[in-house]
Amino acid sequence: MKLSFTLNHKALTLETDPDRRVIDLLREDLCLTGTKEACGEGECGACTIRVNKELRLACLMIAAQIEGCFIETIEGLAGPDQALHPVQEAFVQAGAVQCGFCTPGMVMAVTDLLETIPNPDDTRIRKALSGNLCRCTGYQKIMDAARLAAKKENKCLP
């Protein structure tokens, strides 16, 4: 099918099978390998993307579902000149990255959380991360990163 959607703020039209998994479309066809696959069945959150500003799992979506949608992946988060998004910056500073395979999904989850709730408490942060598995960090520094990012973003508010 002919598929049109917006990917990381750029309009895109391409030819693909309607049942192509979105994760394969992103990783294999569009070379956006920042979105990771770690379970293929919606359990781990490594393939977290945003579709129309809502968190979705790219391994559970097929191409036809994103027709006309506004898609954001980890590659679209940084600003012009690859300036890090405050959440990305916080992950680096807080030491929230170890092997890094869960990181893109985690960053997407925290970004989405802070856009919805700018000042989340710890319980809210833990809940927001509960769909994303990490096997390296024990989540503590990812929590730290989320708190740090909230602080940074709130400072930017008028």
Next chain:
Amino acid sequence: MNLISKTSPSVGASQARPDALNKVMGHEKFAADYYGPRHLWAGAKRAGIPHGRLISVSTEAAAQVPGVKKILTYTDVKGSNRQGVIQKDQPVLVDDRIRHCGDALALVIAETSQALEAALALISFEYEALPGIFTVAEALKDGAPLIHPAHPGGNCLLSGQLVSGKGLEAFEECDAVVEYAVDLPRQEHAYLETECGEAVYEKGELSIVVSTQTPFRDRAETAQAIGISPEKLRIIAPYCGGGFGGKDGITVQSLLGLAAMACPDIPVKMMWSREESFLSSPKRHAASIHYRLGAKQNGVFHALEVRADFDTGPYDHLGGAVLGLALEHAGGPYRIPHAAIQGRAVYTNNTIGGAFRGFGVPQVAAAMEQAVDLMAEKLSLAPLDIRMKNAVQKGDKIPSGTTLKTSTGIRECLARLKAHPLYQEADAWKKKAPAHMLRGTGMACALHGMGYGPFVPDTAIAKLELTKQGRFRIYFGVVDMGQGNGVTFLQMAGDLLNQNYENLELVLPDTGLTLPCGSASASRSTYTFGNALIQAVETMKIRLTQKAADSLMVGDGDEFCFIPGHLRHLPTGREFPLAQLAALLSQEERITISRYRAPASKETVTKDTALQMHGIPHTVFSYTAHLAHVEIDTLTGGITVCNYAAVTDCGRLINPDLYRQQMQGGIAQGLGYALYEDFITDKGRLLTANLSTYIIPGALDIPPMALSSVDLQENTGPFGMKGVGEICIDPVLPAVANAVADACGGGRCRQWPLTCERMLEILTIPVCPPGADMNRSLI
């Protein structure tokens, strides 16, 4: 924002990891992320039966699937078709006997992943079923079918005994004896990046990009298994998406090599699904362990008996070495003058038992540390006090007979833990338990040896280059699977050379570019390579300052000092850009290479050469003392670990933030081992084949962790450090177990993990009066 590049790397400082930048942006290219513009997919047909003799494999129907390029079976393998770290007992493609459900029977190469899947489903095979062996007891029964008929030990891969002092006779001299037995489950690594890679065979040369902990060993092992000269095989190891021991050895390498050689000139990708990963990768060994601990009335430990059985599955992998480390560490960080420690690693038709962070120590610590608490209770001593009373000091022997010759900080760890608010306030906290809740505090200790032991050289070769641009490039061959050894190498070199991160580069492990460094395992990565790197840096400094001195015709190299990007001539204040100096040097002169071999013990702990070969004894040990606060919901059996503290002696910290990363991650994995992770099989078949049935901890399951380091100097370590990658997980399960026992009046479980169901069962069993022998509520 420039987060990192202008920073001057200092040893001892918490500094952000440069690798985090690409990782947060999604730009880091893991092995999973290699896609050629055109590529093929390879996949293995798995046996799905636990034990049988293979008669034939039918591939005709599968070959008809459009897009299928090749289907290979064992007849296509030119090499030995055998792999394994110690014993080469695992076929790449089964040629005779199927020994577990995860064995590979055929290899399909196809143009698309859909064609691959369709073809794999159409492969069938004929076999003669053999009786399966699923427990150690079945394996050792007289007349049991032999899993490796040629193995001299029958179904026993390795057995051994370490006896010290009077051995078991010393129990007669004890005033108090406690016994404890425990059955521990398999644990799956569940790294986020499943086993994967991409290979290409061009002009007679094979190149494999792979998610691995062991690129150099992979090269040798794969080459002989598939029949290619090691010189024609290059293994490239990008940042690895988690390893924890599960990628210590061959996973996809040989299969990918065969696939690429069968379809030359085009990259071939392989990526195991989560289920295939669970099925075919090694696990932490399931173990059944029995302990007897004897003490004098004053609480001084006197005698120890250990019997430990490890289910090593169908192949050696590293099962013998895991047993060796378990035996050596069985008595924990305590003086016990008389001990008889015996164990067996036994072949079965279950999943493969192999390396997993801790490497046998979490299993024995689980039993030992609960026995210690039982003894404390029996003698009415505080758990911390009885540990302090018996804790080793430098010069002591641990019960296995190993002399502790290097820094030994368990007493410092215990002293620090005793002062911790979580310890001091434990009773008050317990009393404040809400309705229907029980609260308790428990602790546990561990020690963990570093490196390969006395027989396998623990070496690393560091290569350092001053580039023409005047930057320093570190070639390291020991994989960074997330532990951050890459950044510690930058910190060490940057500190010694006084260069900012922007003047430093890393070349990741690659058998074509870097030099052999051994495995990323055994808590030795930073220690061994770090020592090699320091020597390479020192040689480089002398060479560069002497060259500068020569070119100025001044006295000596020590008139110069390194500053970022430059050498400063101190008497005149003139500064020379490093790029200018590089231009004066030949390519050979711009490179220094240094090899380091870690110290190996000369002590004769056992005359059993098999045990020596499997790593006994070690020389350098790290130590830790952990404390857990748990809350048990008496209505549901749910256990919440509310707070956790750990004090560790892992030498001086190169980067305190990385130390905390290791500790936090290890504790989280240990909590999973204690409470959630139940790898269930039925006659070798997986019942927990995915992450919705095999439960690893999520963000809601992990308590705040208070961590500290006693910061002792380890004189043999680079900048005084010792390894921390494994000790972090060793005592977590028994700390939780002892906290649960404290909460519920002594209830203990035999079969782990301690799920809600098991906890509820414990709560329904009436509690015996304090001081009774044995596990009071074994279930």
